[in-house]
Amino acid sequence: MSISAESLPATPQRSKSARSAKAKEPPPRVPPFHTNTPEDNPVYHDHHCAAAQQIHDPQEGSDVRPLCGLCAHYGYGRYTGWVDTYGKKATDLPANRQTLDGYLARKAELEKQADDPAAKKELAELTAAIEALEPKVDREQRISDRAQHFNDAYKAAIDAGKASGHSTDEVELLADVIMNEAHDKTIGHLARQVLAYAWINRKGGIKQPIYKKGKKGKRDLSHWDQRERRFGKLDKEFEREWYLDSLTDSLKAVTERLSDKLADTDDPAHGATHWYSPDNQPADTPAEERWWENKKEFEEVTIPGVPTGQFRFYKKKKPAPTPPKPH
Numbered sequence: 001m002s003i004s005a006e007s008l009p010a011t012p013q014r015s016k017s018a019r020s021a022k023a024k025e026p027p028p029r030v031p032p033f034h035t036n037t038p039e040d041n042p043v044y045h046d047h048h049c050a051a052a053q054q055i056h057d058p059q060e061g062s063d064v065r066p067l068c069g070l071c072a073h074y075g076y077g078r079y080t081g082w083v084d085t086y087g088k089k090a091t092d093l094p095a096n097r098q099t100l101d102g103y104l105a106r107k108a109e110l111e112k113q114a115d116d117p118a119a120k121k122e123l124a125e126l127t128a129a130i131e132a133l134e135p136k137v138d139r140e141q142r143i144s145d146r147a148q149h150f151n152d153a154y155k156a157a158i159d160a161g162k163a164s165g166h167s168t169d170e171v172e173l174l175a176d177v178i179m180n181e182a183h184d185k186t187i188g189h190l191a192r193q194v195l196a197y198a199w200i201n202r203k204g205g206i207k208q209p210i211y212k213k214g215k216k217g218k219r220d221l222s223h224w225d226q227r228e229r230r231f232g233k234l235d236k237e238f239e240r241e242w243y244l245d246s247l248t249d250s251l252k253a254v255t256e257r258l259s260d261k262l263a264d265t266d267d268p269a270h271g272a273t274h275w276y277s278p279d280n281q282p283a284d285t286p287a288e289e290r291w292w293e294n295k296k297e298f299e300e301v302t303i304p305g306v307p308t309g310q311f312r313f314y315k316k317k318k319p320a321p322t323p324p325k326p327h
C-alpha cells in the first residue's frame with residue numbers, strides 16, 4: 001500500500017507463480033451471453049474465456065445462470081459471484097424474522113399474565129427460543145444488508161461510468177486503485193473519495209498504473225498488480241466481509257467522482273496527485289525514495305478529515321515563472 005511516485009523501484013518481489021499468472025492478459029470483456037443449446041453446466045460468460053470460445057450460437061444475456069468459473073477470475077465477477085453465494089445464507093431471513101416477531105408478540109402477552117404458572121412456564125421456554133433465534137436473525141440481516149449494499153454500489157458505479165463515458169473496465173480499475181491504497185477497514189470514506197479524485201488528477205483520466213515487471217521495474221503504486229488477488233487469498237469469512245465493506249465504500253467514491261460534473265472546482269483533493277502513507281512507511285526507507293521530502297518538486301496539500309498518519313497528499317509545484325530579462 002501506497003507510497004507513490006514514478007521514480008520508485010518496485011517493492012517486494014512476488015512469487016514465481018504470481019509472476020507467471022500475471023503475464024497472462026485477461027481475455028476481452030463482452031456483454032453477457034450463454035449457449036443457445038442445452039448443456040451440462042448452464043452458466044453465462046462475460047469474457048471471451050476458453051469455455052466461451054467454444055460457443056458457436058450464443059444467446060445474449062445472463063439468463064438466471066451463475067457466472068462461468070473462468071470468467072469469474074476476471075473483472076468484478078470474482079466479487080459478484082461470491083456475494084451471490086454469501087447472500088444465500090440469508091435466504092431464511094423473512095421466515096425467521098416473522099417467527100421472531102411472533103415470539104416477541106406472544107412474550108408481551110405472557111408477561112401480562114406473570115401470576116399464572118402455565119404462562120410463566122411458557123414464558124421461560126419462549127425466552128430461551130428468542131435468545132436462540134435473535135442472533136441468527138441479526139446475522140442474516142447483516143449478510144442481507146452487506147450483499148445488498150455491495151450490489152447497489154456496484155450498479156450505481158457502473159451507471160455513473162456509463163453516464164460519464166467510462167467503460168466497466170475503467171470503473172472497476174478506479175475502484176481497484178482505491179482498494180490498492182485503502183482496503184484497510186480503518187480508512188474512512190473521505191480518504192477513498194480523495195484518492196478517486198487524485199488518481200484522475202494525476203493521470204488525466206482513468207488509466208492503468210505504470211507496472212513494469214521485475215525487481216527494478218518502475219511502478220507508480222506500490223503493491224499494484226494487474227489482477228487483484230487479495231480477496232481470493234482471504235480465507236476467513238469475516239475478512240472477506242471487511243474487504244467487501246471497503247470495496248463497497250470505494251465504489252461509492254468512484255460514483256461520486258464520476259458523477260461530479262464540477263470536478264475541477266469541487267475537487268476534495270484540491271489538485272493533489274500524489275500521496276504516501278506515513279503509518280505504513282518503513283522507517284528505513286532510503287532517502288532517494290522519500291520523494292515527498294523533495295520540496296522543490298512537491299508541495300503538500302492539507303486535507304482536513306483525513307488522518308495524516310494514514311495519508312499525506314501532494315501535488316507537483318508549478319515551475320516558477322522565469323523572471324523578465326533585464327534590458
Ligand SMILES: [Zn+2]
Pocket residue numbers: 044045046047049050051052068069070071072
Ligand atoms: Zn466464461
